[in-house]
Amino acid sequence: MRKIKIMIATGCLAIAGLVSAGFIRSNKPVVNHGAEKGFAVVELFTSEGCSSCPPADELLARVQKENAGKPVYILAYHVDYWNRLGWKDSFSQADFSKRQSSYAHWLHLSGVYTPQAVINGQTEFVGSAQGTLRNAIRTNLEKAPKAQVNLTGLAVNNYKATLKYTTEGSGDNTALVLALVQKNATSVVKSGENGGRTLSHIQIVNKLQSIPLGNNKTGAATIVLPDNFFAQGYEVIGFVQNTQTGQIMAAARSAFPQVVIAGN
Template sequence: MTNPATDGSFAVVEMFTSQGCSSCPPAEEVLTEIERDARERGQPVFALGFHVDYWDDLGWPDRFADAAYTARQEAYARAFGSGRLYTPQMVVNGTVEFVGSDRRRAAGAIASALMPTAATPLTLSAPDLSGQQVVLDYRTERPAGPAVLNVAIVERGLDSEIARGENAGRTLRQDNVVRAFMSVVLDADRGRVELATPSDLYPRNAAVVGYVQQNGNQAVIGATAIALSTA
């Protein structure tokens, strides 16, 4: 399974969220709409919902939360010079951030990201989707400066019944949830990444998003995705 190489404009839309945050469900609806509309239009827009863990001690432990995702948001806070963590936060191509429920800001940032521009080509192929891991081969062009390749498994159509916390009594339907994530130093034009998958992952609703990101300013300079569906 191989995806076509991408070397033009794209939008990587990362959102930092939590099931314990009452203002997050509307933002997650925005993220769902962004991904669905882009899929219907064939646009290279890649949506990722990172569930942070700093809400977990306030009444409800988010089953998708990971301290690594909080650390990722902290890295953005340093790059933006704010030092502030909040949910829901949306980040587009690593350089623009705003409140995730702001549809107008999201539409404008994505439209700007999709303007014609040169990008770092990136191709993913999946020679092995068996068992509890995804084996990915990548090909790209090494950027001039230090950079990493981020690889995320995202899953749509996840329902969670929330018993406590700010969303107590609600059943949350969540899409584009990051179920696994890793970053590797981009020190070659090609390589292999092995990513462990959750035991309850449903491949028909999942995809792998890969994106090249510069160190320092956190700008995303290349991105693509590959479906995990075996259909």
């Protein structure tokens, strides 16, 4: 575990995605889990510049396979504060470091570190701790969620995606957080603590977007897609989060549909 102290800041959230010709429409049902089943949102704060992080990334991949088909939502945030120490992580963003600092505030921590895992916004521990991670997932799958969220109508037109959302039971001081997730990638690290290694990643958060819910429990969101977007390589994960405590109350995912050429 590698610790780097940074100033605690409030979280910044934003999101994105693409398609060059024609449009995409989603006819697939969105995976959503209501009050009859629990869920686990697993957020990992990691970096290619940290020698302690590859074991956590590898553990995430194993956990994803073990929980295939279950309401387990994995999100890997590459923080940027390691970039000055020998290797710039191409997946890193300052917004993800700020989100980690928000968890330090919500969970009353003195600082941040990598690799750090947070489950449903309420429990944190070293991201490579296998037993702790699996137990936390199992415990949260047994808890009835406090809210519900549905994502529908995911469609892509040119360089933007749109979707509709509906939430129930979210209460006050909540936001719908939408994460555009790249399912996997491989990097050849040429310097820094992992210099000479080829690292594999899963569920890489590309961008985040936070939509305050307030009295508006339904609505639509627009996602600007990255230049390297392709439908099979990305998905959208959405979750309802209390903006004062960090607790995640519900989650759902939506797959991008196949391309439909305009006019067909």
